[in-house]
Amino acid sequence: MINHVDLSSVLRQTLACDLYSNLVTRPTGAAVRGQIEEMLSDSGPRALTVIDFSHVSMIDLSCADEVVAKLLLRYGAENSAQEAYFLFRGVTEHHHDAIEAVLERHELVAALEEEDGVRLVGTLSNDERDAWDAVCACGEDGGDSTEIALRMGCERRVAEELLQTLCRRRVMMRVDERFVAVGTSRGG
Amino acid sequence: MTTVITVPPSLDDHSFEQVLEQLAPLPADAKILLDARHARWASPFGLTALLTLAQTRSERPAFAVPELEDTASYWARAGFFHHAESLYDLHGSYPKKWEGGESNSLLDITAIAKSSDVHDVVGRVQTRAKQIIASELHLDTKAIIGFTMTLSEICQNILEHAGQGGWVAVQSYRWTKRLGRRVVVIAVCDAGLGFRKSLESSPGHLPTSRWDDAAALEEAVIRGVSRYRDRSRGQGLAGARNYVGRWNGKLSVRSGTARISIVPSWDDEPPLVEGLAPFQGSQVQVIIPEAVSGTDK
Numbered sequence: 001m002i003n004h005v006d007l008s009s010v011l012r013q014t015l016a017c018d019l020y021s022n023l024v025t026r027p028t029g030a031a032v033r034g035q036i037e038e039m040l041s042d043s044g045p046r047a048l049t050v051i052d053f054s055h056v057s058m059i060d061l062s063c064a065d066e067v068v069a070k071l072l073l074r075y076g077a078e079n080s081a082q083e084a085y086f087l088f089r090g091v092t093e094h095h096h097d098a099i100e101a102v103l104e105r106h107e108l109v110a111a112l113e114e115e116d117g118v119r120l121v122g123t124l125s126n127d128e129r130d131a132w133d134a135v136c137a138c139g140e141d142g143g144d145s146t147e148i149a150l151r152m153g154c155e156r157r158v159a160e161e162l163l164q165t166l167c168r169r170r171v172m173m174r175v176d177e178r179f180v181a182v183g184t185s186r187g188g
Numbered sequence: 189m190t191t192v193i194t195v196p197p198s199l200d201d202h203s204f205e206q207v208l209e210q211l212a213p214l215p216a217d218a219k220i221l222l223d224a225r226h227a228r229w230a231s232p233f234g235l236t237a238l239l240t241l242a243q244t245r246s247e248r249p250a251f252a253v254p255e256l257e258d259t260a261s262y263w264a265r266a267g268f269f270h271h272a273e274s275l276y277d278l279h280g281s282y283p284k285k286w287e288g289g290e291s292n293s294l295l296d297i298t299a300i301a302k303s304s305d306v307h308d309v310v311g312r313v314q315t316r317a318k319q320i321i322a323s324e325l326h327l328d329t330k331a332i333i334g335f336t337m338t339l340s341e342i343c344q345n346i347l348e349h350a351g352q353g354g355w356v357a358v359q360s361y362r363w364t365k366r367l368g369r370r371v372v373v374i375a376v377c378d379a380g381l382g383f384r385k386s387l388e389s390s391p392g393h394l395p396t397s398r399w400d401d402a403a404a405l406e407e408a409v410i411r412g413v414s415r416y417r418d419r420s421r422g423q424g425l426a427g428a429r430n431y432v433g434r435w436n437g438k439l440s441v442r443s444g445t446a447r448i449s450i451v452p453s454w455d456d457e458p459p460l461v462e463g464l465a466p467f468q469g470s471q472v473q474v475i476i477p478e479a480v481s482g483t484d485k
Contacts, residue, residue: 022314027303062423065423097337
C-alpha cells in the first residue's frame with residue numbers, strides 16, 4: 001500500500017489555520033507526526049508512505065526531529081508492529097539542513113526523491129552506500145543478493161548482510177528473494 | 189525610598205550590565221525608577237532586556253522615558269512602550285500609538301508565550317529577512333533559511349525552558365561603532381528559570397564540583413546538554429552555534445551571573461564571562477554581519 005502525505009495540508013489541519021506554511025516548533029511537529037501515525041495504523045502490515053514537503057516553506061530542527069527522525073526511529077525499531085517505509089519528496093534547500101542535522105544526530109538514513117532519482121541522506125557507511133548503489137544499478141526490479149554481490153565485487157554473505165541492514169533501516173525492501181530500493185518503481 | 193537606576197545613553201548587551209550592577213545590591217521588592225531620560229539609542233537586546241528586567245521585580249518599577257523625541261519615537265515604533273505600559277509606571281511623554289512597521293525592524297518587540305507565537309514570528313520575519321539578508325547583508329539563500337531556523341529555535345527555548353513568557357526583537361542596522369558594516373540582530377530575553385535551574389531540574393542531573401551559571405551555560409551551549417534526557421533535545425542552541433559559525437556571526441547567551449559567547453574574528457569579547465551582576469532568566473543575542481566582498485558568501 002502506498003500513502004501520500006502532503007505535509008502542508010496536515011500542517012493546516014493540525015493548526016486549524018491556513019496562514020502558516022512553516023513547519024516550526026516541537027509541539028507542531030509532534031502533532032503532525034501523530035496524524036501520520038494515525039493514517040499508518042490503517043495501512044496494513046507493509047506500507048510505503050511518501051512524505052511530501054513540496055508546499056512547506058521551511059522546517060526547523062525541532063520540527064524535523066519530531067516529523068522525520070521520530071517517525072523513522074519508531075518504524076525502524078526492531079519491535080515495530082508495521083513494516084513501514086518512507087520516501088521524502090519535494091525536499092529543497094529550505095528543508096535540507098534541518099533534515100540532515102536530525103538524521104545525523106540519531107544516526108538515521110532517509111530516502112529523498114530528487115529529479116534524477118532517489119538519494120540517501122543521513123548516516124550511512126561506505127559499504128551500505130555501495131550496496132544501495134548496486135541495487136539501484138540493477139534497475140526498478142532490484143536484484144537478489146548474488147547479483148548485488150557480483151556488482152559490489154564482494155562475497156554473497158557480505159552483500160546479504162548489508163542489504164539486510166538497509167532493509168532494517170527501512171530504505172530497502174525485500175520482495176521475495178529480491179532487494180528493491182525505496183522509491184524505485186517496485187519500491188514505491 | 190525609590191532608588192534611581194540610570195539607563196546609559198547607548199544601551200546594548202554590554203552597557204546593560206551597568207543597569208544590572210546598579211540593581212544588584214537592591215532586593216527584588218525595592219522601589220526603583222529606571223531613568224532613561226538621557227538614552228539616545230538602544231539595541232534590540234537593550235529594549236527586550238528592559239522589559240525583562242521589569243518582570244524580575246516584585247514591586248512594579250517606574251520608568252522615565254527618553255527625552256529626545258527621536259529616541260522616544262524609535263522606541264515606540266519598535267513596540268517598546270506598547271509592552272512597557274503593562275510592566276512599568278511610565279513617566280514623561282512618548283508616542284502612544286504603536287503602528288509597527290519600523291523601517292529597519294524585521295520584527296518589532298513581540299511577546300513569546302506559546303507555540304503559535306513562534307509560528308507568527310517566523311511567518312512575519314520570513315519575507316523581510318529574505319530581502320534584508322540578500323540585498324543588504326549580501327549573504328546567500330542558505331543564510332536566510334538558517335536565520336529563520338535559528339530565530340525559531342531560540343524563541344522555542346523560552347517555551348521549553350523558561351517556565352514563563354519572554355520577548356523577541358529582530359533588527360537590521362549599520363553597526364558603525366564596532367564593525368562599520370550592516371548587521372542583523374536577534375535578541376530573545378526571558379526572566380524565567382535560567383540555564384542552571386533548568387538543567388538542575390533534569391532527573392539525572394549530578395552537579396559537578398564546579399557547578400554554577402557558567403558551568404550550566406557551557407553544558408547547554410557548548411555540549412548541547414538539555415534538561416530532557418531525550419537525545420532529540422539540545423539541538424536548538426547547537427543549530428544556532430553552527431549557524432553563526434557558518435556566517436561569521438556572534439552568539440551570546442547570558443544567564444544568571446555568566447555570559448558565554450561564540451566569538452567571531454571581528455570581536456574581542458572573552459568566550460566566557462563570569463561574576464556578572466545577577467539577572468534572572470536567559471538572554472540570547474545573535475548577530476549576523478554583512479559579508480565582506482569575496483568572503484562569507
